[in-house]
Amino acid sequence: MKKIMKLSTTAIALTSLLVTPSIKVCAETTTPVAETNDDWLHVEGTNIVDKYGNKVWLTGANWFGFNCRERMFLDSYHSNIIADIEMVADKGINVVRMPIATDLLYAWSKGEYPESTDTSYNNASLAGLNSFQLFNFMLQNFKRVGIKVIVDVHSAETDNMGHSYPLWYKGAITEDVFKSSWVWFADQYKNDDTIIGFDLKNEPHTNPGDAKNLSQCAIWDDSTKANNWKRVAQETALDIMNVHPNALIFVEGVELYPKDGTWDEGTINTSPWAGNNDYTSNWWGGNLRGVKDYPINLGEYQKQLVYSPHDYGPLVYEQSWFKGDFVTADDATAKTILYEKCWRDNWAYIMENGTSPLLIGEWGGLTEGTDKLLDVNLKYLRSMRDYIIANKYKLHHTFWCINTDSSDTGGLLTRGEGTAFPGARDLKWNDNKYDNYLLPTLWRNDEGKFIGLDHKIPLGKNGITLGTSIVINPPLLGDINKDGKVNAIDLAVLKKALLGTGTTPDLAVADMNNDGKINAIDLAVLKKKLLS
Helix, strand or coil: CCCCCCCCCCCCEECCCCCCCCCCCCCCCCCCCCCCCCCCCECCCCEEECCCCEEECCCCEECEEECCCCCCCCCHHHHHHHHHHHHHHHHCCCCCEEEEEEEHHHHHHHCCCCECCCCCCHHHHHHHCCCHHHHHHHHHHHHHCEEEEEEEEEEEECCCCCCCCCCCCEECCCCCHHHHHHHHHHHHHHCCEEEEECCCCCCCCCCCCEEEEHHHHECCCCCCCCCEEHHHHHHHHHHHHHCCCCCCEEEEEEEEECCCCCCCCEEEEECCCCCCCCCCEEECCCEEEEHHHCCCCHHHHHHHEEEECCCCCCCCCCCHHCCCCHHCCHHHHHHHHHHHHHHHHHHHHHHCCCCCCCECCCCCCCCCCCCCCCCHHHHHHHHHHHHHCCCCEEEEEECCCCCEEECCCCCCECCCCCCHHHHCCCCCCHHHHHHHHHHHHHCCCCCEEEECCCCCCCCCCCCCCCCCCCCCCCCCCCCCCCCCCHHHHHHHHHHHHHCCCCCCHHHHHHHCCCCCCCCCCHHHHHHHHHHH
16 A cells, blocks of 8 residues: 555675575675674563563664565665665664565575666676575675664565555465465575564555455454465464574554454445445554454464554555544644554554564655645654654564655655765765654664664664663573572473463573474473583
């Protein structure tokens, strides 16, 4: 329900950690050596924490292109992409959400590497690189500047408008292909914490128009139906956890949800004039009301789950809550209207009742222009900005977007008013959008330094490493109840957890043999440790 991308042509690049020929690495500056397995995150209550239990705040932005037919960051057309990445890090964006397409992952899993569009005229280091090499090139440069990555399956097929298709399966991209592609990808990067998590599917929604054929729409219930997104998300997440238990799993919502919890068969009419009033509607991917009735259950991996709605302003679509009182309301009242009419019942309740933290996977919008709804759109942006700040650590976000190619939201990179930077060619940094809306929501310490999510690599030139300004408390292996001692009580607590009558302990203290799982082997190792 947004971001109509301009059709262009795009780039290629580098270095697979495990596969691929002709590797090229950018090492334009000397940086500390990053570890590959020390930055994994997990959930504690409504917080995301590092391996030591310290709270972190994911405050980032989206950068699309690998979901498009060009199979590259589209800004490579207009600039030196390495300079862009460095600018993004210097501006304090600690995580980048990277859209990609299932058919591209599937091709890579079979050892096929589709070509990306050649933009070596702006980026000499990209010359001759296929899509897989280019993807890894971007990862290496993100790692170098301290940025983490969330990979998002944005569409079934590499298509600039592929996000408009409502489901995760289409044609040759079946449910099995969707799942197997994710599992292959997770296994491929399980030893590189540059990628900290996976957003399983962007914006599951309904077919276009008022007449909704529910067999063609994403639903959320406890059925075994092919289009039940809750079922597929849960099953896919568990398949991923079997090979990569350290990754965060981000699950988006749907568009509609039945008020009585029961989905009708056939076709329903959602027209405000002629339709029924049996369903609530929200942004694509933004309706998580179903979590109340049918929460995602990952069992022993529940601490890797984060729910992730999307939310936009009236210049993407003029929803009902942007009309009436909202138009003339002051900012405080406007935020209350959005909370009561949209945010609370669709997703905010999830963090309020302690179920899970949230990641607003997409928010943002145009901040310049002459559209009659611009002032209302800016009021929305201020409301969301202030709501994110008020819920620091519980509400994480990735702003849409860095790209200059999103027609209904604009980007942090722009051809309009802004500040030029080295390597940007004809692009500039949109100071108005960044200074007024994104910057206040970025993670900074009391000195104004940006806080990254890497324990070794500082975030750009203006940031610090994770742990620089917080106390690191390394976990004591075997201290299951976290009382600072390892004794028979811990053995009893772990045994209770394995029997299903206790709370699942943290991997950092209970994974005694360091295999990424908590099971009877860990119980045996702990028992042996106590006896010795």
